[in-house]
Each structure stands twice: as structure tokens, then as C-alpha cells.
Amino acid sequence: MTQQTSQAMDDLLTDLRAALPPHTLVTDPTERDTYACDGLAAYRVRPGLVVLVDTAEQVAATVRACARHHVPFVARGSGTGLSGGALPHADGVLVVTSRLRTLHEVRPQDQRAVADPGVINLQVSKAANPHGYYFAPDPSSQQICSIGGNVAENSGGAHCLKYGFTAGHVLSLEVVTPDGEQVTLGTEAPDAPGYDLLGAFVGSEGTLGIATRATLRLTRMPEDVRTCLAGFASTDEAGSATSAIIAAGVVPAAIEIMDALAIEAAEKAVSCGYPEGAGAVLVIELDGPEVEVAHELERVRQLCDEHGCSEFRAATDAAERAEIWKGRKSAFAAVGRISPDYIVQDGVVPRTSLPDVLREMGRISRERGVRVANVFHAGDGNLHPLVLFDASQNGATERAEEVSGMILDLCIEHGGSITGEHGVGADKARYMPRMFSEEDLDTMQLVRCAFDPAHLANPGKIYPTPRMCGERPRVVHAADEPVVAGAEVF
Amino acid sequence: MAVVDLLSGACAVRPAEDADAVDGVPAQAVARPADAQETSALLRACHDAGLAVVVRGHGSKITWGRAPERVDVVLETGGMAGLVEHSRGDLVATAGAGMPLDRLGELLAEARHQLVVDDLAAGRGADGAGSTLGGAVATGMCGPRRLWAGPVRDLVIGVRLVLADGTVARSGGKVVKNVAGYDLAKLLTGSYGTLAVITEVTVRLHPEPQEEVSVRARVSPDRLEATLALLVRSQLAPHTLEVSAAPGSDPLVTVGLGGSPGGTRQRADAVATSLASPDLAGGSVAVVDPGTPEDELPSGLADVDQQDSPAGTSTTRPVLVRTTGRLSGIPELVRVATDQGFGVTGSAGVGVLHARLPEETPPEQAHHALEQLRATSLRLGGSTVVLDAPPAVKSGLDAEATWGPVPGLDLMRRVKAEFDPGRLLAPGRFVGGL
Numbered sequence: 001m002t003q004q005t006s007q008a009m010d011d012l013l014t015d016l017r018a019a020l021p022p023h024t025l026v027t028d029p030t031e032r033d034t035y036a037c038d039g040l041a042a043y044r045v046r047p048g049l050v051v052l053v054d055t056a057e058q059v060a061a062t063v064r065a066c067a068r069h070h071v072p073f074v075a076r077g078s079g080t081g082l083s084g085g086a087l088p089h090a091d092g093v094l095v096v097t098s099r100l101r102t103l104h105e106v107r108p109q110d111q112r113a114v115a116d117p118g119v120i121n122l123q124v125s126k127a128a129n130p131h132g133y134y135f136a137p138d139p140s141s142q143q144i145c146s147i148g149g150n151v152a153e154n155s156g157g158a159h160c161l162k163y164g165f166t167a168g169h170v171l172s173l174e175v176v177t178p179d180g181e182q183v184t185l186g187t188e189a190p191d192a193p194g195y196d197l198l199g200a201f202v203g204s205e206g207t208l209g210i211a212t213r214a215t216l217r218l219t220r221m222p223e224d225v226r227t228c229l230a231g232f233a234s235t236d237e238a239g240s241a242t243s244a245i246i247a248a249g250v251v252p253a254a255i256e257i258m259d260a261l262a263i264e265a266a267e268k269a270v271s272c273g274y275p276e277g278a279g280a281v282l283v284i285e286l287d288g289p290e291v292e293v294a295h296e297l298e299r300v301r302q303l304c305d306e307h308g309c310s311e312f313r314a315a316t317d318a319a320e321r322a323e324i325w326k327g328r329k330s331a332f333a334a335v336g337r338i339s340p341d342y343i344v345q346d347g348v349v350p351r352t353s354l355p356d357v358l359r360e361m362g363r364i365s366r367e368r369g370v371r372v373a374n375v376f377h378a379g380d381g382n383l384h385p386l387v388l389f390d391a392s393q394n395g396a397t398e399r400a401e402e403v404s405g406m407i408l409d410l411c412i413e414h415g416g417s418i419t420g421e422h423g424v425g426a427d428k429a430r431y432m433p434r435m436f437s438e439e440d441l442d443t444m445q446l447v448r449c450a451f452d453p454a455h456l457a458n459p460g461k462i463y464p465t466p467r468m469c470g471e472r473p474r475v476v477h478a479a480d481e482p483v484v485a486g487a488e489v490f
Numbered sequence: 491m492a493v494v495d496l497l498s499g500a501c502a503v504r505p506a507e508d509a510d511a512v513d514g515v516p517a518q519a520v521a522r523p524a525d526a527q528e529t530s531a532l533l534r535a536c537h538d539a540g541l542a543v544v545v546r547g548h549g550s551k552i553t554w555g556r557a558p559e560r561v562d563v564v565l566e567t568g569g570m571a572g573l574v575e576h577s578r579g580d581l582v583a584t585a586g587a588g589m590p591l592d593r594l595g596e597l598l599a600e601a602r603h604q605l606v607v608d609d610l611a612a613g614r615g616a617d618g619a620g621s622t623l624g625g626a627v628a629t630g631m632c633g634p635r636r637l638w639a640g641p642v643r644d645l646v647i648g649v650r651l652v653l654a655d656g657t658v659a660r661s662g663g664k665v666v667k668n669v670a671g672y673d674l675a676k677l678l679t680g681s682y683g684t685l686a687v688i689t690e691v692t693v694r695l696h697p698e699p700q701e702e703v704s705v706r707a708r709v710s711p712d713r714l715e716a717t718l719a720l721l722v723r724s725q726l727a728p729h730t731l732e733v734s735a736a737p738g739s740d741p742l743v744t745v746g747l748g749g750s751p752g753g754t755r756q757r758a759d760a761v762a763t764s765l766a767s768p769d770l771a772g773g774s775v776a777v778v779d780p781g782t783p784e785d786e787l788p789s790g791l792a793d794v795d796q797q798d799s800p801a802g803t804s805t806t807r808p809v810l811v812r813t814t815g816r817l818s819g820i821p822e823l824v825r826v827a828t829d830q831g832f833g834v835t836g837s838a839g840v841g842v843l844h845a846r847l848p849e850e851t852p853p854e855q856a857h858h859a860l861e862q863l864r865a866t867s868l869r870l871g872g873s874t875v876v877l878d879a880p881p882a883v884k885s886g887l888d889a890e891a892t893w894g895p896v897p898g899l900d901l902m903r904r905v906k907a908e909f910d911p912g913r914l915l916a917p918g919r920f921v922g923g924l
Binding site for chain 2: 107108109110111112132153154155156160161164165167168172177183184185186187188189190191192193194195196197199200202203204220221222223243246247248249250251288289291292294295296348349350351352377380381382415416417418419420421422423424428432435436437439440441442443444446447448449450451462463469
């Protein structure tokens with residue numbers, strides 16, 4: 001910390017002590033260390049100050065003080081993000097919104113819920129379920145991740161294929177802009193007049209401000225849900241079956257692939273009883289009106305058969321459905337059983353490229369001697385390769401990181417994306433220039449310049465080199481050089 | 491130097507004619523770039539010369555919003571009308587902004603795919619050609635089937651755009667799931683050509699249902715609330731849920747279903763049985779197969795337009811309004827609209843209605859009716875926007891009266907100032923006089 005930034009932080013603290021109750025301010029270094037990373041533990045930075053806000057007004061007061069003293073700030077919800085989106089700034093303030101956890105309203109007649117940013121994703125559905133509704137975006141971490149984090153990262157989960165991203169399920173947001181102003185974006189009804197700032201804000205990873213309240217769209221629970229499991233000899237066949245299902249006009253609620261290594265891990269962890277010897281399995285969930293689901297189930301069964309399915313099971317009740325999902329849902333954690341360390345990658349390829357990309361990944365894996373387990377949302381081509389390694393072996397971490405990067409390059413080569421739901425964060429900012437041209441990135445940052453000309457909101461995330469805003473002198477807060485503590489283990 | 495000469499090095503340019511005026515504002519030249527590069531060259535030249543540019547596809551919605559303060563150049567997107575890619579296995583397609591929506595529909599239908607965007611301006615524009623893809627995106631045009639597939643903003647997964655200074659950029663991509671970088675496609679959707687020129691759009695497609703059936707019921711106004719509540723809560727996953735009403739007649743409720751052969755009909759029968767309850771529509775329920783003579787289903791704006799002119803021939807300029815509210819407020823919104831003399835139709839399952847006053851409505855009466863409707867929609871959590879109006883009515887509406895209160899307007903001004911600091915793209919057309 002330079003003398004100048006230290007002085008700014010002292011001045012800021014003086015202001016915040018006057019404006020906020022004492023219990024909201026965390027200054028003790030050890031306590032601050034608790035917040036040094038989010039779900040991506042590979043990067044750690046001790047925040048300069050942590051503010052545990054109780055109200056939206058406190059968020060605004062904190063951000064206003066940051067603007068006054070030119071101190072960067074980073075928002076954090078539950079801290080489950082996997083791209084370092086909530087990685088703190090050493091000379092900045094970490095605004096923790098997890099205490100803002102009031103679910104203000106569930107209005108089934110309007111298909112709406114109004115939630116604070118710290119409300120846990122699953123809590124919204126639990127409150128809406130008795131009325132016959134649920135909140136469709138369901139990241140795998142939905143038991144712990146917060147709505148504010150979902151909004152920041154546009155994190156959707158397995159059901160995006162049919163139900164779309166988080167962005168399609170947020171009707172309006174109350175936000176604190178980087179100059180500390182409280183503004184509402186959107187209206188409770190769709191098609192609010194003006195630019196779709198709401199659409200730009202969702203997924204902006206905390207770089208345009210902090211959401212302090214969200215009006216969410218609830219989805220009617222389907223009349224029927226059927227989950228099936230199909231075993232294949234290889235991911236090639238499973239991938240082809242996936243494409244065939246989509247091409248046939250069936251849009252499942254979810255369609256997930258696990259390869260042999262992921263199956264092996266899941267079996268070891270939870271004995272999920274997936275087809276023996278399968279090189280890949282598909283978990284397919286169909287939902288909707290009973291008569292349509294029955295029709296689609298037959299079609300899916302037939303298409304799986306045509307693409308070499310060795311075993312097909314359709315759950316007949318909730319218990320069997322849970323049994324099928326058990327393997328898939330435990331897969332990430334289960335990988336810990338077969339490897340001491342692993343990197344979870346998040347990339348997207350066009351669905352039709354899946355077989356090619358998987359083959360190519362297999363080749364890279366063999367050539368580099370790094371095992372890669374695959375678990376992913378096949379329906380929308382969102383890959384989550386798990387790159388396995390043992391950090392205690394010389395050079396293993398570097399090799400795993402190299403393979404992880406090569407997989408992203410593969411995604412870009414095939415016209416895909418470097419992230420489907422985890423965000424770019426601190427982790428992948430360096431890959432953005434591989435996916436987008438300088439002009440693309442500069443144009444995106446025009447939005448940033450409109451919201452945050454001083455670059456105080458979550459600096460160093462998404463964009464590797466912030467753009468200069470207008471003719472103003474360049475004021476750029478680069479990301480801290482994080483301490484890399486080896487690949488994440490979670 | 492004449493504008494045409496100034497721009498002729500960039501792309502095909504011709505002098506503007508009377509018919510090229512934009513909502514009464516005459517233009518000097520009409521430019522027709524063939525691709526993003528020519529668009530870039532054109533905009534750079536306009537930028538250097540300080541020329542104002544208004545983008546036009548078929549012109550079917552060119553009078554929507556405020557009339558621009560000035561128009562030097564009309565940029566026609568018709569030179570960028572090709573299908574770039576239709577990736578059948580990925581259910582995505584990329585096309586030029588000038589691609590006619592109906593032509594795109596024909597091309598996609600070969601694979602039994604569709605872009606689920608209803609052309610509310612069908613029959614309007616040049617030779618009644620209806621909307622282009624770019625025009626649909628620029629105006630955020632959404633019709634009945636948004637209930638099923640979402641609004642156009644959620645179907646656009648990538649755009650190529652050219653900024654006012656000629657910078658060519660891209661946002662999004664060609665995969666459905668993608669969260670890398672800011673979603674400029676959403677920002678541009680519904681921006682009325684005031685932030686950038688869209689040259690190419692990548693969209694998410696949906697399979698055509700194997701069967702489609704509609705159920706239509708005439709309900710008395712006092713039963714509309716119960717009827718809509720029942721349908722909104724239905725688990726039958728309708729693709730559309732429309733309500734249409736005209737002053738002095740009972741509202742018409744239409745439920746559109748799509749899906750498997752047989753299954754769709756079975757669901758339609760279930761809807762019909764529910765609606766036939768004496769507390770709801772009673773006996774006035776009909777199950778309608780597509781393509782039959784009874785199949786005169788309301789299709790959003792087109793239906794409103796057609797209340798006093800046959801399809802495809804409408805040249806009138808009614809007061810055309812988009813009004814929104816929370817779902818439970820839709821019956822009230824319908825009632826207030828019809829009480830004020832509006833014909834109304836829209837997506838009761840989404841909360842968006844289109845309303846129309848006859849062209850001959852005296853301006854003062856129109857202004858009063860708008861105020862009443864807006865007050866109701868605001869109270870119901872929504873908004874009321876005047877999309878179009880006859881010149882006599884429009885001239886009495888400033889930007890605020892056209893667009894209503896706009897949450898986040900100051901931020902929008904800042905966004906406009908970053909994207910188009912010289913105010914060269916459709917100046918004055920959008921909210922807050924942007």
C-alpha cells in the first residue's frame with residue numbers, strides 16, 4: 001500500500017465510522033483474511049477493509065465514501081463464484097451483502113418475487129414452491145449462492161437450455177452506481193422504456209455497481225417431470241445423441257453428460273449405480289404438460305437407441321429421479337476421490353462441435369499426461385472439464401493450468417465462449433483478447449465508462465486493460481497481483 | 491460538397507426523395523452499405539462531416555418513437571440481407587440486419603426451425619414488406635409468442651455493430667450460453683438506432699411445434715380477471731395467452747398451444763373445458779385449428795391495426811401505444827384502456843398490451859386518454875409508451891409524454907454520450923430526447 005492509498009483508506013474509514021454502525025466495519029487483518037478469496041481459492045488478496053452491510057443505504061453510503069476518496073470497491077455475496085469475480089482489492093473495500101437476506105415478497109398471482117441480494121437462490125424457490133412456482137435459474141451451488149451473485153455473474157445452471165439465463169428472469173434491480181447513487185433499472189413489468197441497462201447490468205460481474213434489491217420472475221412448476229439416464233460407449237455417441245434430440249425438436253429441461261472418469265468418481269463417492277462399463281452417460285430431464293412429456297420421453301428413448309445407447313432408464317418417481325441426479329450432482333466433489341487437486345474449467349462450444357472438441361480434449365489430455373474428467377451441460381454446449389493433478393508433484397500444477405487454458409482455446413477455435421456461467425472474473429480476463437478484438441473490448445467498456453468513469457467498481461475484472469474513459473485523464477485501478485496459492489481444491 | 495458526393499466513396503448512395511423523409515423530417519441522401527465495412531466507412535464519413543444518420547430497414551416502424559431532430563442520411567440495411575449461417579444442430583442462425591423477417595422464416599422453415607418473433611408491423615413498410623431482423627431488434631418488437639420463447643432481447647445471442655465513429659465491434663457470439671463480457675446485444679435491443687448501427691444478428695431458434703391449436707373464448711369484462719388468473723396459473727404451458735378488447739364489446743381471450751400431434755389437441759380441449767365453466771366464458775368457447783376459416787387469431791399489433799383496415803393495406807397512423815403492468819393488473823389495464831376508447835390486444839401472460847386509438851381521435855382527447863392509461867400502468871408497476879401517432883397528436887407530445895417516466899434516465903444519457911457523443915444517430919428519437 002502506498003502512502004497515498006493508505007491515507008485515502010484512513011480518510012475513508014473516518015467517514016465510514018461516522019456513517020455506519022461499528023459492527024459493520026471489519027478492520028482486523030486476520031478477520032479480513034477470511035474474505036481473501038471467493039470460490040476460486042487459487043487467488044487470494046486481503047481486502048483493505050470489509051464492510052458487512054445491513055441495508056441498501058449502507059451500501060450507498062459506503063460506495064459514496066469510496067467515490068469521494070477514490071478507493072476501489074468489490075461486492076461479495078456468498079463468495080461461491082468460481083472465477084475470482086469477488087476477489088478483493090488490497091487497497092479497496094469489500095462490500096459484503098450476505099446480511100441483506102430478506103425475501104420481501106412472493107406474489108404468485110404476478111409471478112414475481114422481490115429479494116435482497118444476499119437471499120440464497122434456493123430460498124426463493126422454496127418460498128415459491130407452495131404456490132406452484134419456482135425460480136428457474138439454478139446454479140449447482142444454489143443451496144448457498146446468493147441472488148446478488150447470480151445477477152452479477154448471470155449464472156444459470158443446468159436449466160438454461162430451456163428456461164434461459166438469469167438475465168431473462170430479472171425484471172428490475174435497485175442498484176447503487178459507482179458514484180453511490182441509488183437507481184432503479186427496469187420496471188416490474190417487461191419492456192421498460194429506455195435502454196436495457198438492466199440487461200447490461202446482469203452479468204457485469206460487479207463492474208457497474210452493486211445490486212441491492214431484485215424483482216425476479218417466477219416460473220410455473222411443470223405438470224410433469226421425467227428424468228432419464230442413458231448409457232453410451234463413448235462421449236462421441238452421447239454427444240451425437242444430444243444433437244439428435246435437439247435437432248428433433250425436443251428441448252429438454254436439462255441434458256447433462258458425464259464421461260468415464262467422472263462416472264468413476266461419482267460411483268466411488270455415492271454409488272450412483274450408473275450403467276456398468278459406460279464410456280459416458282446422459283442425464284436427461286423433460287418437463288411440461290404430462291401428455292407432452294410422455295411423447296418426448298418416447299422420442300428421446302428412440303433417439304438414444306439410434307445413437308448406440310446401451311441402457312436407458314426413466315425414473316418413475318421422485319426417489320428414482322433423485323437417484324439419477326445423485327451421481328451428476330456429486331460429480332464435482334466426487335472428483336476429489338480420484339485426484340488430490342483439480343481445476344474446474346467453464347467453457348462453451350456449439351453443441352454440434354461437442355464430439356470434435358471432446359476428441360481433441362482427449363488428445364491434449366493424453367499428450368500432456370494430464371487427466372481430464374468431463375461433466376457438462378450438453379444441451380447448450382457448456383463444458384465443465386475437471387483438470388486433475390497432484391500439486392505435490394513437480395510441475396503438475398503448471399501442466400494442469402496449461403491444459404486448462406488449451407481447453408479454453410479449443411472453445412474459442414470452435415466459435416464458443418470462455419465462460420458459460422462462471423464469469424470472466426479475475427481468472428479469465430487474460431483470455432478475453434483471444435475471444436474478442438480490441439475494438440470489441442473497447443466498445444464494451446463504453447458501458448463501463450458511462451457507469452464508472454473512475455474505474456472504482458471491481459477493477460481488474462473481465463477486462464485485462466481498462467479503457468480510458470473519454471478525454472478524462474486516465475485513472476485506472478489495476479487488479480492486485482494476487483497471491484497464487486496453487487490450483488483450487490473444492 | 492453535396493452529401494451524396496461526400497459519401498459516395500463509402501458505399502452506394504443516392505439523393506433522398508420526399509418518400510425518404512423520416513416522420514416528416516426530410517433527408518439529404520440514402521446510403522445502402524453492403525456490409526459492416528461499408529457501414530463503417532459510411533459512418534466514419536458521416537462522423538467527420540457531422541451528418542445525422544437514421545437507420546431504416548423496410549421502414550415499417552420508422553415513425554415509432556419521436557421524430558428525429560434532423561436527418562442527413564438514411565442508412566438502408568437492405569444491402570445486408572443475407573443468411574450468413576443456419577447451424578441446424580445448434581438451433582442458431584446469423585443473418586444480416588436487413589434480412590426480412592418473413593424471408594428468414596421461409597429459410598428456417600426448411601429445417602422446421604423458426605425465430606420466434608412475431609412481426610407486429612407485418613404489412614407495413616416498403617411495399618408492405620413488414621419488419622426486417624434488424625428493425626425487430628432495434629425496436630425490441632415482441633408479439634404474442636414471447637410467452638413461450640421470451641422477448642426478442644433473450645433470443646439475440648450476438649450482434650455485429652458499427653459505432654457512430656465507424657468502429658466495428660461484436661458482442662456475444664454464436665453459442666446460446668455465454669457470459670463473457672457485457673451483453674451489448676441487450677443494450678442495443680430496443681434502442682431505436684440511437685447507440686450504434688446493427689449490421690448482423692445471431693439468434694437462438696426454436697423448433698416448429700408439430701401441431702398448433704388455439705382456444706378462443708369471449709368473456710364478459712367482469713369475468714376477465716378470473717379467466718386470466720386461471721389461464722396464467724395453468725400448467726398447460728401455452729405458447730400464447732392473448733387478450734383483445736374494443737370499447738363496448740366483450741374481451742376475447744385466446745390461448746395458443748403447440749406441441750406433439752394429439753397431445754396439443756388434448757391440452758386445448760382441457761383449456762376449453764376449463765373456460766366453459768359458467769363462471770368464466772360459459773358457452774362461448776371455440777377450439778380453432780390453424781389454417782381453418784375460423785383461424786383469425788389476434789396477433790398483437792397487427793390485430794389492433796386491422797380493426798378498421800384489412801391486413802396488409804393499413805396506411806393509417808393511429809395512436810399506437812405499448813402499455814404494461816403486473817400480471818394481476820392486466821384486467822384493470824384492459825378496462826381503463828377500453829374506457830378511454832382504445833382498442834387493445836396483447837400478452838396477458840406476460841403483462842404487455844398494445845393499444846390503439848382511431849386516427850381521427852381529436853388530439854386533446856388522445857392526450858387525455860394517454861394520461862389516464864399511463865397513470866394506470868404506472869400504478870400497476872409498468873409503463874406506457876407512445877410508439878406512433880398521427881402528426882397532429884405527436885406534435886403535442888414531447889419526449890417525456892412520448893416515453894413516460896424512464897427509470898435510470900441519467901445513466902442512459904451517459905451511455906448515449908459514450909456511444910454517440912456527437913448525437914449523430916437518430917438524434918432526439920429516443921427517451922429523454924436522446
